Amino acid sequence: MDMAGKDNLGAEKGNDDPLNFHSPNMSSDWQFIGANLANSSMGSIPTGNPMAASKGDLLESSSCSSASMVDSFCPANWEQTTHSQNLGFCEINVQHGPSTSNMLGIRTSGLGPIRTGAERTVGIGWTPPNAMLKGGLFLPTASGMLPQSLSQFPADSGFIERAARFSCFSAGNFGDMMNPFSIPESMSPYSRSMASMQGPHRVFSGEGSKTVSGEQYQKIEINVTENPKDVEHGAIEGSPLKNERKTESSMGPHDEPKRCSAVSGNESDEAEFSGGGQEEQSMLEGRGGEPSTKRLGSKKRKRSGQDNEIDQVKGATQQPSEIPKDNAKIQQQGNQNLVSASNRPGGKQGKQGIEASDSPKDEYIHVRARRGQATNSHSLAERVRREKISERMKFLQDLVPGCSKVTGKAVMLDEIINYVQSLQRQVEFLSMKLATVHPRLDFNIEGLLTKDVLQSRAGPSSLGFPPDMTMPYSLLHSSHPGVIHTVLPGVGNSSDALRRTINSHVTAMSGEYKESTSHVPNVWEDELHNVIHMDFNSGATSALLNGQDIRGIVSFPT
Amino acid sequence: MRMHNISSLKQEFLKKWAMGLQTYRASKKDMSIWERKKAIKLSADIAMASTRTANSYWSRALIYNSSKNHCNKVPVEHVLGSESECLVKASTQLVMNNKRVRSKKILKRSCSVRRMKKILAVPQVGLASSIAKRLVKKRTQVLKSLLPGGEFMDEFSLIKETLDYIVSLRVQVDVMQQLADATDRLNRSKVINKE
Numbered sequence: 001m002d003m004a005g006k007d008n009l010g011a012e013k014g015n016d017d018p019l020n021f022h023s024p025n026m027s028s029d030w031q032f033i034g035a036n037l038a039n040s041s042m043g044s045i046p047t048g049n050p051m052a053a054s055k056g057d058l059l060e061s062s063s064c065s066s067a068s069m070v071d072s073f074c075p076a077n078w079e080q081t082t083h084s085q086n087l088g089f090c091e092i093n094v095q096h097g098p099s100t101s102n103m104l105g106i107r108t109s110g111l112g113p114i115r116t117g118a119e120r121t122v123g124i125g126w127t128p129p130n131a132m133l134k135g136g137l138f139l140p141t142a143s144g145m146l147p148q149s150l151s152q153f154p155a156d157s158g159f160i161e162r163a164a165r166f167s168c169f170s171a172g173n174f175g176d177m178m179n180p181f182s183i184p185e186s187m188s189p190y191s192r193s194m195a196s197m198q199g200p201h202r203v204f205s206g207e208g209s210k211t212v213s214g215e216q217y218q219k220i221e222i223n224v225t226e227n228p229k230d231v232e233h234g235a236i237e238g239s240p241l242k243n244e245r246k247t248e249s250s251m252g253p254h255d256e257p258k259r260c261s262a263v264s265g266n267e268s269d270e271a272e273f274s275g276g277g278q279e280e281q282s283m284l285e286g287r288g289g290e291p292s293t294k295r296l297g298s299k300k301r302k303r304s305g306q307d308n309e310i311d312q313v314k315g316a317t318q319q320p321s322e323i324p325k326d327n328a329k330i331q332q333q334g335n336q337n338l339v340s341a342s343n344r345p346g347g348k349q350g351k352q353g354i355e356a357s358d359s360p361k362d363e364y365i366h367v368r369a370r371r372g373q374a375t376n377s378h379s380l381a382e383r384v385r386r387e388k389i390s391e392r393m394k395f396l397q398d399l400v401p402g403c404s405k406v407t408g409k410a411v412m413l414d415e416i417i418n419y420v421q422s423l424q425r426q427v428e429f430l431s432m433k434l435a436t437v438h439p440r441l442d443f444n445i446e447g448l449l450t451k452d453v454l455q456s457r458a459g460p461s462s463l464g465f466p467p468d469m470t471m472p473y474s475l476l477h478s479s480h481p482g483v484i485h486t487v488l489p490g491v492g493n494s495s496d497a498l499r500r501t502i503n504s505h506v507t508a509m510s511g512e513y514k515e516s517t518s519h520v521p522n523v524w525e526d527e528l529h530n531v532i533h534m535d536f537n538s539g540a541t542s543a544l545l546n547g548q549d550i551r552g553i554v555s556f557p558t
Numbered sequence: 559m560r561m562h563n564i565s566s567l568k569q570e571f572l573k574k575w576a577m578g579l580q581t582y583r584a585s586k587k588d589m590s591i592w593e594r595k596k597a598i599k600l601s602a603d604i605a606m607a608s609t610r611t612a613n614s615y616w617s618r619a620l621i622y623n624s625s626k627n628h629c630n631k632v633p634v635e636h637v638l639g640s641e642s643e644c645l646v647k648a649s650t651q652l653v654m655n656n657k658r659v660r661s662k663k664i665l666k667r668s669c670s671v672r673r674m675k676k677i678l679a680v681p682q683v684g685l686a687s688s689i690a691k692r693l694v695k696k697r698t699q700v701l702k703s704l705l706p707g708g709e710f711m712d713e714f715s716l717i718k719e720t721l722d723y724i725v726s727l728r729v730q731v732d733v734m735q736q737l738a739d740a741t742d743r744l745n746r747s748k749v750i751n752k753e
Binding site (some may be wrong): 392396400417421424437 | 595690705
């Protein structure tokens with residue numbers, strides 16, 4: 001049938017073959033979209049099933065990843081009588097890549113250009129939702145189009161805060177896309193609210209904290225508890241004040257959207273602090289010297305509910321925390337008690353599994369609420385929690401290679417995930433390799449490593465052997481490759497000597513992650529040659545020869 | 559933090575790993591390559607976990623998972639040595655506890671979700687932040703799936719455990735790599751000698 005048949009999707013029941021396009025190569029793609037469109041109304045969907053399934057995934061994933069607006073859009077629109085709009089929507093959701101003009105053209109002008117639109121979209125192809133974020137780009141434009149859209153953004157502080165938080169994300173994918181859309185909008189309500197609410201510290205400190213959050217996007221909360229109260233958000237945002245870590249100046253450019261003059265003062269102050277480096281003292285002292293109108297005494301005394309790893313930091317924490325206590329603009333004492341009381345269970349809960357072995361310490365954290373912000377136990381606990389998280393993320397940054405550039409929680413998490421996955425794969429791969437080399441699992445680790453020590457420590461891939469190697473080798477001349485027992489007497493292997501040698505060797509060998517990854521493939525090739533020469537058991541050989549691709553080999557046993 | 563004792567970690571790991579591997583030496587049957595690989599990996603994992611049992615949750619989860627499988631009993635016990643029984647018990651306890659806690663939390667959350675939905679009459683306005691939140695959430699989920707015993711942790715401890723886990727993995731990789739290198743060199747030298 002024709003594309004024109006699509007007009008009558010709702011009406012006709014018998015559109016079994018909706019997408020016989022004029023050009024055969026396009027039909028497959030269209031069967032997709034048609035299959036999606038006709039999910040419930042249509043009967044059998046002829047050949048689009050496998051694609052429909054994946055398409056459904058695509059839709060799902062896109063809808064999951066995009067804002068909730070998508071969720072509200074799509075289902076709502078399925079019920080619409082005009083299926084043309086559905087088609088348009090489907091395209092929007094599906095075609096993440098293509099330009100908006102196509103989509104808009106399709107949507108606004110109804111079914112007329114569907115065919116042409118189809119051609120365009122098909123020509124562009126169906127890109128996998130790697131650009132899920134780009135789907136978000138359509139949504140703003142779509143919102144303008146649709147009556148039931150959420151296009152009107154209330155100019156309240158809640159939105160300001162979100163926009164502010166959002167601008168923290170501008171590093172990475174969001175920056176180029178969302179900025180044009182939301183920043184202009186965010187600026188106007190922002191300035192408006194600024195003008196209107198100079199007095200109450202509530203918003204002001206909220207704004208100030210937003211600048212901080214702009215610079216310290218690590219603070220962006222994972223927690224999705226959608227508290228509509230601005231105050232609570234302000235409290236949450238205010239937590240970055242406590243941040244003892246510096247955020248790189250790479251955040252500088254991302255702060256540009258926030259150009260409110262009143263805020264810039266805060267920014268510079270905060271920049272000073274964060275420029276102070278990782279010393280908490282400098283930060284807190286600097287803060288002490290700050291104009292008190294802006295920074296109200298939000299101090300935190302971290303009890304030793306922290307872990308051992310951050311003992312140093314803690315030590316630094318506890319010291320300066322005493323200093324500002326003097327010049328603190330204090331809340332009611334009751335707040336503190338309330339907070340500490342409420343944090344106790346929270347703290348305990350979070351630390352169940354971890355600190356079972358730690359010595360019993362005070363498990364609650366004193367947090368003083370900032371003035372004008374919610375002293376709700378939830379928000380304060382939130383703040384504490386997020387600070388802890390960002391601390392830890394800092395450590396992780398140092399650990400994971402390539403993470404030195406602070407880029408935000410999501411990206412960092414991504415890096416961490418990649419790193420852990422690659423490490424796990426390496427373990428698999430290495431264990432596989434060792435399995436091939438040692439057919440009977442009777443390798444003498446000590447002997448091996450001692451010999452390793454005897455060789456040059458310069459590089460693992462060196463082929464030259466020092467002359468003192470020949471003696472033990474001659475001993476092994478006839479033995480099986482995996483058995484090296486005879487090395488033992490030759491080397492005089494005492495446990496102490498072993499420990500020393502291993503120690504010195506491993507410290508020399510504790511190379512970089514990258515080094516090892518680049519090294520592994522080379523060794524694998526050498527191993528290949530070895531295998532061929534050594535005439536290992538055929539199983540191993542065939543496995544090696546078959547799986548030239550390292551990944552392929554690793555995936556075998558799983 | 560722990561950088562100063564990485565070499566001691568390595569030694570400990572190596573020792574325990576060797577102990578675990580020894581248990582396989584005694585077996586008479588010929589093992590296929592997959593079995594060998596599994597044995598190697600298992601011993602390595604257990605060894606790694608046992609060096610960190612005091613401080614981390616993931617290690618106990620790992621031990622717990624491994625001990626569930628009966629084939630693994632011998633090396634596990636061997637590696638863990640004398641403390642094997644109480645360690646296994648402790649890990650089991652811990653994991654079960656966390657499971658219980660976790661399920662309670664999930665229950666609570668599901669009850670409160672309905673309340674929150676009523677409160678939030680206004681649809682989500684912050685497009686970007688919600689996208690970001692979702693991304694982060696997704697990724698924490700992925701991370702949880704990667705980490706042994708990670709599903710039961712809250713976010714905060716997840717990061718700490720990840721830290722620990724990364725360090726241990728690195729140690730493991732390093733030691734295994736060195737062993738592989740040493741074997742390589744040995745074999746290569748044999749080839750040279752033969753010719």
